[in-house]
Amino acid sequence: MSLFKAESRRLVKRRFTKWLVIGSLVVLAAIAAGVFLTNQKVGPAQVAAAQAEADRDYQQALQQAATDRQQCEAAKGTASAQQWPSDCADMYTPTPDNYDYHGYMPSTFEFAKTFKVMVTTLAAIFALMAFVIGASFVGAEWASGGMMNLLLWRPQRLKVLGTKLVALLTGLAALTAVTLVAWTGFFWLVGKLRGTTTGMTSGAWQSLALTEVRATVLVLAAAALGFGLASLGRHTAMALGVAIGVVVLFQFGLVTVLSLAKVKFAEALLVPYWVAAWMDKSVKLENWDKCNFSSSQGCEPDTLTITWQISGSVLAGIIVLVVGAAMLTMRSRDVT
């Protein structure tokens, strides 16, 4: 317990951790403020104004269509007739459906529909933060010699590394949970003041809670990954180097090459699709190079669905592999 307490204190005391958390919270605050300011409550007045604007545009479009038709009729038999259709009756005539007032409504925040996107946004920002904090938490200790000092005090390598990881995950889980509660509360208020909160049945709340649990797991997985990679290389740069390598090689290089080679579902190598599958429960990839013809639907592409179970299993596999390797090397490698 004393080691856990020491490592928790060490995590919180680090200025790098503090600044990274503050930076992430500032980004989230900016997003929250932006959403608050760009949305507004919709009532009968806004509906009436939207309907009036839509009707005004519709009338203008009708007038323009009538003018165009007159010019078309007048041009018949002249040199400018080629600018117009041969049959002026074929010319486009606007309908009221083209000017639906919903398209003229001001932006309003629908909590039930939009908040899950905001949870994913938080998860992505916090995952990035957690990866760097996790890498630095152990990497800086190795680089500064702090880890060696600690091992002189507690010569139990696996216990030391394991306790560090548990302290990191506990701290980040607490931070993510508190932030998610505040995030939910804030956007509930945004819904109340600048939109609507209707549609939040008990089932919707349950689904939202599960999304937030998945968001927390994603953040912790990123932290464990950063921690494991930095631990393997005994330096923060190891984790950051691998992250940059993955982005450059896989996210840009390999996917571009495979796409040019028309390899099916090359985008399945893109991390954001896997994150989206985890957060949104599934992602469907489509291959439009393939035409599966049916008389009712026409050309249909091949599809590949990544479910949250598949995404979660892959994520778990990577974490087990990296953290397991970090533990093995911690046990067997000399501290020189």
Add this chain to the structure above:
Amino acid sequence: MSAVLEIAGLQKTYRSRKGVRRALDGFDMVVESGQVHGFLGPNGSGKTTTLRTLLGLITPNGGTMTLLGREVPAALPEVAGKVGAIVESPQFFGPFSAKDTLSLLADAGGVDQRRVFEVLELVGLRDRAKDRVKTYSLGMKQRLAVASALLKNPQLLILDEPANGLDPGGIREMRTLMRNLAESGMTVLLSSHILGEIQLICDSVTIISAGRRVAAGSVADVLARHSSTSVRVRVESDLDMPVAAEALRAAGVQVQLEPDHLMVRNVDKPGLITRALAARDLYVSELAPVTVDLESVFLELTGTAPVDGQNRQVDQSAMSPAQGAWGQ
């Protein structure tokens, strides 16, 4: 007196593309309780490898080690609380203050936080305790390292080059501290290159070269074992020096002719010298026994004495051609 540290036949081999290097080749060491024990050896001789192996940072390839009567590394978690150590240069997380650094170690080791202030006072860092470690000089970091080792109030204190970076006053303070700690019953194992310091404060020494023990025992014993009965002799005129050498050789002693004196070895009775020279009408102007110090013994045993016109490489020391070099 009981041994608090015993090492027998310790071996550590490093393998690389260059070949195999035996950093420790059957090394032995014994440190008795309550002593200040000096651990000497040239660069690359295996001192730090020994200390790291003893403290569980490096896995040995063979041999046995005991600390406070318990076999390590198996029992290291049980004895670690009684062993304070600094290994090589002091290394700390720069952005933390000395107080935070020690406080976190105290938490990790279950030590009372009040001890943090005691050791900061002891090493003279009380007034700079809240400054970040990265603003410290090497000497201050060294003091902090000693403070971290003392934090547990250990029975055995292992210090690797504790005087590195210290100013002369700091070195004297460190010497006094070592002596005081030993008098309070603490055993101190001190690795250092400052041989004068070792000779001043250590009760016993172990000298390592190329991964093997080349000398061990009390400082007085080691000096006595390696002191020769050499005498430096001068006669009134330097021109008479060759004649004097011949006279002494005729008297049956070994003589080495130096530019301004004679070095006479293996003479039990200096009177023999004066008699032999007086018989040839040569009169002695200086007759001085040559005393050995730890430095000369160290240089002799480790084969690291500088030779004019030669640049010694770090792995070149006694026994090194056979055992210590890469590629063997």
